Amino acid sequence: MSDWRDHLVILPVLLPLVTGALMLLFDERRRVLKALMGVAATLLLVAVAIALFRLVDVDSTQVYRVGDWPAPFGIVLVGDRLSAVMVLLAAVVGLASLLFSLARWDRAGPRFHSLLQFLLMGVNGAFLTGDLFNLFVFFEVFLAASYGLALHGSGTARVRAGLHYIAVNLTASLLFLIGASLLYGITGTLNMADLAARVPGVAPEDRALLEAGAAILGIAFLVKAGMWPLCFWLPTTYGAASAPVAASFAILTKIGVYAVLRMGLLLFGDEAGASAGFGREWLVIGGLVTLGFGMIGVLASQELSRLAAFSLLVSSGTLLAAIGVGDAAVTGAALYYLVASTLGVSAFFLLIELVERGRKPGADMLAVTAEAFGEIDDEAASEEEVGIAIPATMALLGLSFVCCAMLVAGLPPLPGFIAKFALLSALLEPNPIKPTAWVMLVLLMLSGLAAIVAMGRAGVRIFWGSQEGRPPRVRVIEMTPIVLLLAMSAMLTLQAGPAMRYLQDAADALHHPRGYIDGVLGSR
Amino acid sequence: MNELIVALAIGVLTGCGTWLLLRPRTFQVVIGLSLLSYAVNLFILAMGRLRAGAAPIVEAGAAANPAAYTDPLPQALVLTAIVISFAMTALLLVVLLAARGLTGTDHVDGRETDE
Numbered sequence: 001m002s003d004w005r006d007h008l009v010i011l012p013v014l015l016p017l018v019t020g021a022l023m024l025l026f027d028e029r030r031r032v033l034k035a036l037m038g039v040a041a042t043l044l045l046v047a048v049a050i051a052l053f054r055l056v057d058v059d060s061t062q063v064y065r066v067g068d069w070p071a072p073f074g075i076v077l078v079g080d081r082l083s084a085v086m087v088l089l090a091a092v093v094g095l096a097s098l099l100f101s102l103a104r105w106d107r108a109g110p111r112f113h114s115l116l117q118f119l120l121m122g123v124n125g126a127f128l129t130g131d132l133f134n135l136f137v138f139f140e141v142f143l144a145a146s147y148g149l150a151l152h153g154s155g156t157a158r159v160r161a162g163l164h165y166i167a168v169n170l171t172a173s174l175l176f177l178i179g180a181s182l183l184y185g186i187t188g189t190l191n192m193a194d195l196a197a198r199v200p201g202v203a204p205e206d207r208a209l210l211e212a213g214a215a216i217l218g219i220a221f222l223v224k225a226g227m228w229p230l231c232f233w234l235p236t237t238y239g240a241a242s243a244p245v246a247a248s249f250a251i252l253t254k255i256g257v258y259a260v261l262r263m264g265l266l267l268f269g270d271e272a273g274a275s276a277g278f279g280r281e282w283l284v285i286g287g288l289v290t291l292g293f294g295m296i297g298v299l300a301s302q303e304l305s306r307l308a309a310f311s312l313l314v315s316s317g318t319l320l321a322a323i324g325v326g327d328a329a330v331t332g333a334a335l336y337y338l339v340a341s342t343l344g345v346s347a348f349f350l351l352i353e354l355v356e357r358g359r360k361p362g363a364d365m366l367a368v369t370a371e372a373f374g375e376i377d378d379e380a381a382s383e384e385e386v387g388i389a390i391p392a393t394m395a396l397l398g399l400s401f402v403c404c405a406m407l408v409a410g411l412p413p414l415p416g417f418i419a420k421f422a423l424l425s426a427l428l429e430p431n432p433i434k435p436t437a438w439v440m441l442v443l444l445m446l447s448g449l450a451a452i453v454a455m456g457r458a459g460v461r462i463f464w465g466s467q468e469g470r471p472p473r474v475r476v477i478e479m480t481p482i483v484l485l486l487a488m489s490a491m492l493t494l495q496a497g498p499a500m501r502y503l504q505d506a507a508d509a510l511h512h513p514r515g516y517i518d519g520v521l522g523s524r
Numbered sequence: 525m526n527e528l529i530v531a532l533a534i535g536v537l538t539g540c541g542t543w544l545l546l547r548p549r550t551f552q553v554v555i556g557l558s559l560l561s562y563a564v565n566l567f568i569l570a571m572g573r574l575r576a577g578a579a580p581i582v583e584a585g586a587a588a589n590p591a592a593y594t595d596p597l598p599q600a601l602v603l604t605a606i607v608i609s610f611a612m613t614a615l616l617l618v619v620l621l622a623a624r625g626l627t628g629t630d631h632v633d634g635r636e637t638d639e
Binding site for chain 1: 545598601609632
């Protein structure tokens, strides 16, 4: 444990924790200092995530024993390809939200920077932990931060949506506890790898109870992932949240998807004995219904932010249905889709605020809240004109809007298309093709069409309609994260081969968890 | 006998909590969530098998016979769960008060239903 790389797995948790805690020591008026700390820590987090990403490609299961107790007794953090990809994605989305918020949103309420760091800590911890109860704790950490962030900027709409969000997620947390303790009662362990090793040997009379526990746990995850009918809180909360917060929340639904993927394949993979494949048909059906529901929601949305929230549901539904198929090739394509759609939707959430700024009185709420925190505003006013207004703003906004639309709808040349193509080609691989594969094909095509119709309609209204007043003032710091996210997705297209290979390796490892189990339990 | 009492307690708490959770007033929802979290804490404890008169901590120096002790892990889990649910309830109360102040009603949707 002398090499710094041995501690790489815990750094994505420690770094945001320490940064967020340090920020609390400084007065709320030291805004520049906090912003600098936040940006530096998040950049460092991206670097750490890249290092982890490369490390696990060489040596696939990195086990970190917290407290140095051997695996089934102590808590372990486990870094593998899937975790590394998710941590990197979270870091990039977090960086984009943070940069965007620097222009004005971080002044709309107290403690924004700390809360964002704690959110990243919880998210990274949830991706890296190898212990079920520890997963619960990290869920609570990022949920607690997300409650604060969802209410960031205050206002009636946010508080009303926040109340529902908190109540629903508290109930889901209680279900999580019931499911986790049932699994513990049956198997006598909470370590994920140990659980996976013990599930095939569970006595037949206990099997029903085990499956009930897993199903309750699954419901807790699916509330986060936003599967219909557990998703009604999602569009309202995400639509009401401020732009940078909504963009960082795009990763939160993916945690639910991640947990379903990880636990589902560990506990009920093909090597799990009598319970193998438990719950998959429910995932497929639920995912397809979610896909349909999200599609209708996208078409029916009046506001752009709700449209973005519903396209998040579309992506959740697609992922859940693809995971439910339970085939390594489909899972690999689904992971590619996950990365592409998360980047696209977060860029879209950020872009919406800029586009709507000139049109709707969304800025009014900001003005009101800025007044409520008047003592910050004095200092802020002197720095108001640091950035320069971009010339030809509307052209750039329009171009980004088109890119987002192509990414969300899945049109070439952006990775949304490659993802859907890979997904469909993997779905249509087996012979004979399953009926659910045809349903999914139709729904995927239709959801792409719905996204194009809805976003085309909105785009025409915004960019080609008559301009009322001046174009919105947009600063470089607000445009940078959007361009960053879109450039990342362009990179994903250019490097589609290596990216696909990496994600396919991740999916293969998930479907054959022997390496994971031996890696965790054999670590001495 | 113990099992029956604990099972009844969990059942009654869960039933009351669920009913209150579905009520339209924010205060009822908070109480419902608290009752549910008590029920869940008892449930976690029960999952470590109920055992009266056994300590969870091995005495220093004594030869450890696992059969003489109760499972310490659920107790640690319950402790964590209590702290977390307590903090979350406090947070929910703050949001509840904010919602009451902003919307002028204690209905969970922020407006009264037309009746």
